[in-house]
Amino acid sequence: MQYRCPKCQSPKIMPVAQAGSPAVRPVVPKSLVFLIPAVFILLLLVLISIAMWIFGDGAGSTLQVATVVAFIICVIAGFLFYRDLPDFKISMQGFMQSQKKWKCRECNHEWEI
Numbered sequence: 001m002q003y004r005c006p007k008c009q010s011p012k013i014m015p016v017a018q019a020g021s022p023a024v025r026p027v028v029p030k031s032l033v034f035l036i037p038a039v040f041i042l043l044l045l046v047l048i049s050i051a052m053w054i055f056g057d058g059a060g061s062t063l064q065v066a067t068v069v070a071f072i073i074c075v076i077a078g079f080l081f082y083r084d085l086p087d088f089k090i091s092m093q094g095f096m097q098s099q100k101k102w103k104c105r106e107c108n109h110e111w112e113i
């Protein structure tokens, strides 16, 4: 199994959609679906808090509670994702191996395995 372009050895390769055969998608764990927006919300709340500390009299108590809640959700989702990680890896490997056609983003070289 090659994860590099055979022409320029770049690791920046992407699978090419195969016509006719059903696309095999890796099974994305629910914890990851949950974790990504949670991390975004946390980052947003932290940024708003920092902005309020700089430009105002500090973050309001509602914002502080929201930030703490978002942080706790992130920790829980992170923990769940950590537990799902082995299954996710296997699923991703299956997806990578089922993919026969690849394209290099560096030199546009296409090849089949």
Ligand SMILES: [Zn+2]
Pocket: 005, 006, 007, 008, 009, 010, 104, 105, 106, 107, 108, 109
């Ligand atoms: Zn290449």
